[in-house]
Amino acid sequence: MADHNTPSPQPDLHRNRLPSLFEVLSRRTLAPVDLFYFYIYMRDQQRSVDYLDFWLDVAQHMSMCRHYVRELRRSVMIGTPDGDKSASKRSSAMLEGLGDLNHGGPSIYPSDKEKNQDAQMSAYLRQEAQHAANTGHSPAGSTGSNNMRQTSSNDRPRPSFMSSPHVLTTSDSNSPEHTVARADIRASAEKILYTYLLPGAEREIQLPHAITHEITAGIEEQGRDDPELFDAAKDYVFQAMERDAFPGFLRAKALGNLVPPSVLMRLVIGLLSMFAAFWVAFILVFLDYGRRTRLWLILPFTIGVYALCSQQYSLDPILALLGFSEYTFMNFNRIREPFVRKLLNKRAIMVLGVTIFIDACLVVLFVFVPGKRL
Numbered sequence: 001m002a003d004h005n006t007p008s009p010q011p012d013l014h015r016n017r018l019p020s021l022f023e024v025l026s027r028r029t030l031a032p033v034d035l036f037y038f039y040i041y042m043r044d045q046q047r048s049v050d051y052l053d054f055w056l057d058v059a060q061h062m063s064m065c066r067h068y069v070r071e072l073r074r075s076v077m078i079g080t081p082d083g084d085k086s087a088s089k090r091s092s093a094m095l096e097g098l099g100d101l102n103h104g105g106p107s108i109y110p111s112d113k114e115k116n117q118d119a120q121m122s123a124y125l126r127q128e129a130q131h132a133a134n135t136g137h138s139p140a141g142s143t144g145s146n147n148m149r150q151t152s153s154n155d156r157p158r159p160s161f162m163s164s165p166h167v168l169t170t171s172d173s174n175s176p177e178h179t180v181a182r183a184d185i186r187a188s189a190e191k192i193l194y195t196y197l198l199p200g201a202e203r204e205i206q207l208p209h210a211i212t213h214e215i216t217a218g219i220e221e222q223g224r225d226d227p228e229l230f231d232a233a234k235d236y237v238f239q240a241m242e243r244d245a246f247p248g249f250l251r252a253k254a255l256g257n258l259v260p261p262s263v264l265m266r267l268v269i270g271l272l273s274m275f276a277a278f279w280v281a282f283i284l285v286f287l288d289y290g291r292r293t294r295l296w297l298i299l300p301f302t303i304g305v306y307a308l309c310s311q312q313y314s315l316d317p318i319l320a321l322l323g324f325s326e327y328t329f330m331n332f333n334r335i336r337e338p339f340v341r342k343l344l345n346k347r348a349i350m351v352l353g354v355t356i357f358i359d360a361c362l363v364v365l366f367v368f369v370p371g372k373r374l
Helices: 021-025 035-046 049-077 081-086 089-096 112-135 182-197 209-220 227-244 246-254 260-286 291-313 317-322 338-368
Strands: 324-328 331-334
Touching (some): 112 182, 209 227, 260 291, 260 338
């Protein structure tokens, strides 16, 4: 029997490579390449967070369906009245053959066994919905659309309202806290349709017309709410994110540790510092100040070169060596992904080397150049 307290997949701390998008969405990675950072990136830099929200909502719908079927299967196996009332012998046999249904992820990734389980689960939900439509009664476990029991998906805040990088890593999409009613599944499917897919929807995403039409017809005309209905859309969105957004996310978070506003701020600081450094340097040279006095030029030159190198590489080397990465402007979180930590440390040392070399060249040039009073 499935354990409803099964934890989410654990991060792979021995991964000696950058993670895949599937691993990020499955919460198998750590900061700064985890789901929280990816959500912030999609929201603030890619400006396409609706696609990620759609994927997460469809994944939540799949988890809700699995939880509902697991509960129904358990009630059938132990012979409760709910189990007797909910299905025929054929349905009971189908439920018993489903297994634990504890896997997750987009439909292009599961094993053949998991695909078969998901297909059987969707077939069962379609059969149940069709039976309810023929008899004119709500499916088993339904409390009605006006008296729906809340699931944990509605209890938890959406990531768009989160301010802490730790919130997304604590949820368990396979373990809703409350019993899922059949009407909850229907409401979840309709919410996805009305929020993302219908023309003029609040957060409409662009999908091929054939996919949108199939989902719309399935929900509104055929009464479907099984997760298989969303497979094509979910896979299309996954591949679009993997192709268009994820490479940029890895470049930003695995090769750098700054967000665009911080990069711009360092550019401004660097240019101002370099302007001040050159201005003071020429004044000291043409007023024939001594070399000891001109050594103070190391301060503005160091600030300017450091800021411009940080801007050029989108990497603050000191913060990286201290183990911090920025997720929003001036908000930092520790780097916990081992491979990314090593990668950023190497780049930080390289950036520091470039900074020290350029800084030393400029300081030596203006300290040892002969002075001449004009």
